[in-house]
Amino acid sequence: MKTLKIPEATIIRLSVYSRHLTDVDRKGIVTTSSGDIAEGVGVSPAQVRKDLAYFGEFGTRGVGYNVKDLRQHILRILGLSVDWSVALVGAGHLGLALSSYKGFRERGFIITSIFDSDPSKIGTKIGDVEILPIDRLEEVTKQNQTQIGIVAVPSAVAQEIADKLIKAGVQAILNFAPVVLNVPPEIELRNVDLAVNLEVLTFNVGAQRF
Numbered sequence: 674m675k676t677l678k679i680p681e682a683t684i685i686r687l688s689v690y691s692r693h694l695t696d697v698d699r700k701g702i703v704t705t706s707s708g709d710i711a712e713g714v715g716v717s718p719a720q721v722r723k724d725l726a727y728f729g730e731f732g733t734r735g736v737g738y739n740v741k742d743l744r745q746h747i748l749r750i751l752g753l754s755v756d757w758s759v760a761l762v763g764a765g766h767l768g769l770a771l772s773s774y775k776g777f778r779e780r781g782f783i784i785t786s787i788f789d790s791d792p793s794k795i796g797t798k799i800g801d802v803e804i805l806p807i808d809r810l811e812e813v814t815k816q817n818q819t820q821i822g823i824v825a826v827p828s829a830v831a832q833e834i835a836d837k838l839i840k841a842g843v844q845a846i847l848n849f850a851p852v853v854l855n856v857p858p859e860i861e862l863r864n865v866d867l868a869v870n871l872e873v874l875t876f877n878v879g880a881q882r883f
Contacts, residue, residue: 694744706737763825764789772799814841828852
């Protein structure tokens with residue numbers, strides 16, 4: 674997909690479309706249109722058609738899209754037709770919230786291992802996953818053939834954890850630590866800085882006053 678230069682905004686919207694189609698499918702609706710999808714997610718019908726056109730032709734002119742078929746097409750595009758093994762590093766408040774989020778499993782992201790350095794947490798469980806010591810990260814991550822690592826640790830140790838995950842063979846990292854990570858170009862890295870997102874909100878709210 675990267676060679677096609679698909680805009681990241683398009684990928685984000687595809688994820689939104691797929692969740693919308695899941696809700697529509699649960700309601701028993703068989704056929705939908707670009708207008709229906711657009712209304713459901715807050716974009717224009719032309720934007721829906723443009724986003725889908727990057728990946729081929731879907732639906733029938735004058736009829737619309739079969740909801741189940743379009744949803745499956747989008748899930749395949751997003752790589753969600755298979756389950757993904759995820760390692761979560763950091764079992765603090767954020768890690769606990771992430772590991773308890775049911776939406777991950779529903780979308781095929783299975784947290785197969787959790788790691789922490791706090792002796793009081795090691796050996797306890799979050800759901801059915803035991804919290805393991807950091808020194809077992811490489812061993813267990815390799816054993817589970819884990820593709821994605823989530824870094825939810827203090828910034829001071831985030832790079833060290835990222836290095837361990839990469840050495841263990843993960844292909845992508847979702848980083849919640851407020852620090853810039855240095856990773857090889859072949860590693861997909863996504864940073865989620867909650868404070869920055871809040872600051873964008875306050876800027877936009879404040880800008881309305883001027």
